[in-house]
Amino acid sequence: MVRAGPVGTHLPTSGLDIFGDLRKMNKRQLYYQVLNFAMIVSSALMIWKGLIVLTGSESPIVVVLSGSMEPAFHRGDLLFLTNFREDPIRAGEIVVFKVEGRDIPIVHRVIKVHEKESGDIKFLTKGDNNEVDDRGLYKEGQNWLEKKDVVGRARGFLPYVGMVTIIMNDYPKFKYALLAVMGAYVLLKRES
Structure with a gap:
């Protein structure tokens, strides 16, 4: 009307x-x-x-959610991942991995690698900003990660681009307010 x-x-x-x-x-x-x-x-x-x-990654883009990898990556950085199975995992590489019992993937650096003659690889990770390795984060009784736990390997990043995602997760009301403003803008734009 x-x-x-x-x-x-x-x-x-x-x-x-x-x-x-x-x-x-x-x-x-x-x-x-x-x-x-x-x-x-x-x-x-x-x-x-x-x-x-x-x-080759189930999640080619992820957002860093904590400060555990500072100064390499900061909270809110957007990471670009690859996960080609034939590439060997090496110490010093930054990997994104999932642990059984945790929904959110973790971004940390590989600090030790054990490679068997059969080709099986096990490795240990640690956040650059953490005092101890990640064994406390793994499921109970697990001391090493395997290739099947890896979601991807960091190949590039955009600093702080993911802060929008963090803000929307930390403050759900902000997410709904942003959606309402965008919806109102679209409707008003259509009427003009």
């Missing part, structure tokens, strides 16, 4: 009248909007899956 202003300008009565906008659309316009949204979502998924194939 539009009402006339004092000088003949048209002002929207509500910038958040989503359902009114949907009711005004004919079926073809509605299908077009749904298809556009589906294309955006599927394009993002295809890009993500493509990165997984190209990098």
Whole structure:
């Protein structure tokens, strides 16, 4: 709905009248909007899956969530990972690994490697900013990591780009406020 202003300008009565906008659309316009949204979502998924194939990592991009790797990486840095199985793991390399019982991957440096003649490799990690190795982080009774635990190896980073992710996780209300502002912006932009 539009009402006339004092000088003949048209002002929207509500910038958040989503359902009114949907009711005004004919079926073809509605299908077009749904298809556009589906294309955006599927394009993002295809890009993500493509990165997984190209990098060999189940998670080609991760955000550093703690200060345990300072000064190499800081909280909020965005890491780019690869995980080609044929590449051997070496001491000094920065790896991202998952430990059984923990949902969030850990970014730390390999400090010791044990390689058997059979080709099996076991290794120990430690955060650069930590006093002790990571044996306290591994599952109970586990003293070494294996290649199967590795999500990826750090190949590059963008400093502090991931702070948005950290802020949204630490302050969920901020996430919903940001989504509301973005939604309002899109709706107001459409009406103008």
